[in-house]
Amino acid sequence: MKEEHWLAKAKFAAVPNFLPTEIDIGTLHISSKCREKLCKDYAVHRFNPEVEEVADEILAYALERMRIEPPLDGPLTPKELLDRVGQTITAKGLGGIPTLEIFKEVLAKACISTDHERYLAFIPTAPSEYSSLFDVVVSAASIYGGSWQEGAGAVFAENQALRWLADLAGFPEEAGGVFVSGGTIGNLSALVVAREDARRNHPDHKGRWAVVCGDQAHSSINNAAKIMDVDIVRARRSADGKIYGDAVTEAIEEYEKNGGRIFCIVATAGTTNLGIIDHLDSIDDVAVERDIWFHVDGAYGLAALCAPSVRAKFDGIEYADSFIVDPHKWLFAPFDACALIYRNPKLAKKAHLQKAAYLETLDEDNEWNPSDYAIHLTRRARGLPFWFSLAAHGTLEYAKAMEKTMDVAKDAARQVREHPNLKLLIEPTLSIVAFERIGWNIADYENWSDKLLSDQIGFVTPSSHNGRPILRFAIVNPWTNPSDISEILATL
DSSP: OOHHHHHHHHHHHHSTTSOGGGOOGGGOOOOHHHHHHHHHHOOTTOOOHHHHHHHHHHHHHHHHHHHSOOOOOOOOOHHHHHHHHOOOOOSSOOOHHHHHHHIIIIIGGGSOOTTSTTBOSSSOOOOOHHHHHHHHHHHHTTOBOSOHHHHHHHHHHHHHHHHHHHHHHTOOTTOEEEEESSHHHHHHHHHHHHHHHHHHHOTTOOSOEEEEEETTSOHHHHHHHHHHTOEEEEEOOOTTSOOOHHHHHHHHHHHHTTTOEEEEEEEEBSOTTTOOBOOHHHHHHHHHHHTOEEEEEOTTGGGGGGOTTTGGGGTTGGGOSEEEEOHHHHSSOOSOOEEEEESSHHHHHHHHOOOOGGGGGGOOTTSOOGGGGSSOSSOBOTTHHHHHHHHHHOHHHHHHHHHHHHHHHHHHHHHHHHOTTEEEOSOOSSSEEEEEETTOOHHHHHHHHHHHHHTTSOBOOEEEETTEEEEEEEOOOTTOOHHHHHHHHTTO
């Protein structure tokens, strides 16, 4: 067949709205001259002067966004967005510069900046400048982070960051893990390993399996149980809001007397709502005595392992079988990165290793393949921005920044106590400050929250505790100062 005909068919295959299976361009045997002509027509992967101009504009925008104080901004309705930008996906394309302008002037401004110093809702993020910059590098380098064979350098760097976290927790030398997208995937992956381990240890068990946790455990534990078709057993909270070993024992005995079996105990190291740390030491004693997997969800709170002033609050973490911590929450990394670490990663590999003919080349005992340690296969090297920032700044700077946020939280608690209209719920354990506005109902809280954002003062959303609406500040950004807290509290 003539090259002109091959070229025509290749062009046809690249036309939008035609099935991509019409022809496989990669199988065409055409000359270099013909390929050069094809590439001139096929613009998606061509670095030409237009792309270079767009690159300059994107990098300039990124740098400017990092230089300025982040705007709060806020959401728009779908109709408002459609009215402003129209249909952006078209057959011929809008061009790089016009598309970037749409993002800069409309779409970006319809998002709330999570790195704003008065974004105090949920658990914000506050990526360091180094981590944000290196996120660009990770994308530009097209690094695959699932296997040692394809991404050895990236995996090596990620593993050094994981090792730092494992050392903070007092884990043994053979410990290891992987960066996953977030705490939900991290918790689910750990629970899968825990159940597989229990199945091997109790092959004759035919009844139900269950997880023990407190009623303040993160919602991802519930979701994991639903996905795995296992039960959730709640251990009672003490008056201080913590779960202790005796409550875990009671929950286990109550469940197992009916023929079920507990395969994992989940403790929380810094609850999302109030920042409470379960009593890890006594819970660990129960797990060891009964030979039950012990997992610690520290998505938010375990970041404070690096802060000397509160390290003792986590005593017992060194005996856990697995834990998670999210660098994108309180360790100054961009979305998305959750560190999942196992005491014995060989057990994780047994549970998660995927078998396929095309993957056999990766199944080497002497290689560390991140895809083997969680419920994923394909993965970006999402731990690299965290690694770069940690390596560049040093761990002492991280400890300093952590201590600063907790100092601000203590001052915020003081301001709440001194405010005539507010009631502090508990003294902050870490960096979450929870309080009530005396005399308000949920509608009052919601109206106040909406106005706070519309006035561009801050972003604080209502929560609830023991059936009552509350407010909470989640302070993880070193740029947040007592004056920011004062400005928000002045509206209450």
